[in-house]
Amino acid sequence: MPSSDNASDIDADASTTHLVLIPSYNAGGGLTATVRGARAVWSPVWVVIDGSTDGSERAVMQLAESDAGVRVFVLPRNQGKGAAVLHGLVAAHAAGYTHALTMDSDGQHPADRIADFMHASIATPAAMVLGNPIFDENAPSIRVKGRRISNWWTRFETMRFDRAHRIEDALFGFRVYPIAPLMDIMRKSPWMRRFDFDTEAVVRLAWRGVAPINIDAAVRYFDADEGGVSHFKYGRDNVLLTGMHLRLLCGFVLRLPMLIGRRLRA
Numbered sequence: 001m002p003s004s005d006n007a008s009d010i011d012a013d014a015s016t017t018h019l020v021l022i023p024s025y026n027a028g029g030g031l032t033a034t035v036r037g038a039r040a041v042w043s044p045v046w047v048v049i050d051g052s053t054d055g056s057e058r059a060v061m062q063l064a065e066s067d068a069g070v071r072v073f074v075l076p077r078n079q080g081k082g083a084a085v086l087h088g089l090v091a092a093h094a095a096g097y098t099h100a101l102t103m104d105s106d107g108q109h110p111a112d113r114i115a116d117f118m119h120a121s122i123a124t125p126a127a128m129v130l131g132n133p134i135f136d137e138n139a140p141s142i143r144v145k146g147r148r149i150s151n152w153w154t155r156f157e158t159m160r161f162d163r164a165h166r167i168e169d170a171l172f173g174f175r176v177y178p179i180a181p182l183m184d185i186m187r188k189s190p191w192m193r194r195f196d197f198d199t200e201a202v203v204r205l206a207w208r209g210v211a212p213i214n215i216d217a218a219v220r221y222f223d224a225d226e227g228g229v230s231h232f233k234y235g236r237d238n239v240l241l242t243g244m245h246l247r248l249l250c251g252f253v254l255r256l257p258m259l260i261g262r263r264l265r266a
Helices: 030-039 057-066 081-094 110-122 142-157 181-186 198-207 234-265
Strands: 019-022 045-050 069-076 099-102 126-137 175-178 213-220
Touching: 019 057, 019 081, 019 110, 019 234, 030 045, 030 057, 030 110, 045 081, 057 069, 081 099, 081 181, 081 198, 099 110, 110 126, 110 175, 110 213, 126 198, 142 198, 142 234, 175 181, 175 198, 175 213, 181 198, 198 234
Parallel strands: 019 045, 019 099, 045 069, 126 213
Antiparallel strands: 099 175, 126 175
């Protein structure tokens, strides 16, 4: 896929193992601000433009021409958040990176926490570092209440009879993944390509034995007057999430005898 990066310049401060990965679709002006915010605290920062039609990728591609710490991939058509993340993971793995911090492109996620999450991952590389969102007063009530239901199901599906492996929030996309196991899981599944990505990724990683580290992080919702952009469709995406949880519930039931046996042997 087309990409823009300045390979002639060397970024001496760039991590060789951990990168920031930002999938973006029609994020408007918030994309450039998000990339600049991430780049101010970490390098490298990779952006995957998921078939955007609003021209938001232009400024970021110009930024990449002068900053070796920024790289941009442009997908020819919109494929969904999970597909965009997978594209970045494959490229990152091929380049030798082991971990990726994903964050939304609209400015909702706290760039000033990137280093904290990365350092937690570096200290415990086998784990996934998950953001536990702290909402401000602008957070839509229906979104906050809806995620409580989804999180309850996630904790049920990942139940291991102990609280040490509890996932506090499965929908917050600000998190650090170990690349190899996530890429392997996604390549074996036809799902996890759209809004179902965030939740199913952490559940299946947990099933694989990747323990979660939960860290609080503030999240901000922007209204339209502030340039806020949301592609969440309540009907469509809630149907998608319901189907996802039905799949995961079936998977949990199949794993239940193993979990009970492990508990009895403990």
